Amino acid sequence: MKILVMRPSSEGRKLANILNNIGILSWHISLFDFLPSTTSISLSKKKYELYTSDKIIIFSKKSVYYTNLYLNKNNLHWPLSPDYYTIGKGTALVLKKYIKKKFYFQKMKKIVNLY
Structure with missing residues (x-):
């Protein structure tokens, strides 16, 4: 193999x-x-989209890490209003460190709640 x-x-x-x-x-x-951005492009539109989203789907532990790094650096917090979905339990467990609310991850072809 x-x-x-x-x-x-x-x-x-x-x-x-x-x-x-x-x-x-x-x-x-x-x-x-995955690397932290070094660009000077304004992320204000992306921040607006993050805080006005109904649903956020997260695909990797690294995306959680770098998003949290960016939010902390800019004195921001994860928005609480959207529903969060993750691809995989590992990503869900990493996200759980930063978001203190119910969110969802896929487990064996069905979606389950993580409290």
Whole structure:
């Protein structure tokens, strides 16, 4: 069996190393990486969209991390009005650290509440 790990760089390399160390041949290729933005483009429109959204879908733990970093740096908080959905339980558990409200994640092809 050969496994291609396509996670972002640091996590992907770690997983490929773990798999190789236990005898499962694996390669790591990163199609994208998450990094803090260094651009001077104004994010005011994106902030407006964040705070006026009805639903927010979060796809990765890194997106939670960098969004929270941005919010903290700008003395902002996660909005409480939208419904939050995550892809995967791991992302839900990371989001739970920052949002103290009910939100949803997919578990085995059904959506469940996380309190």
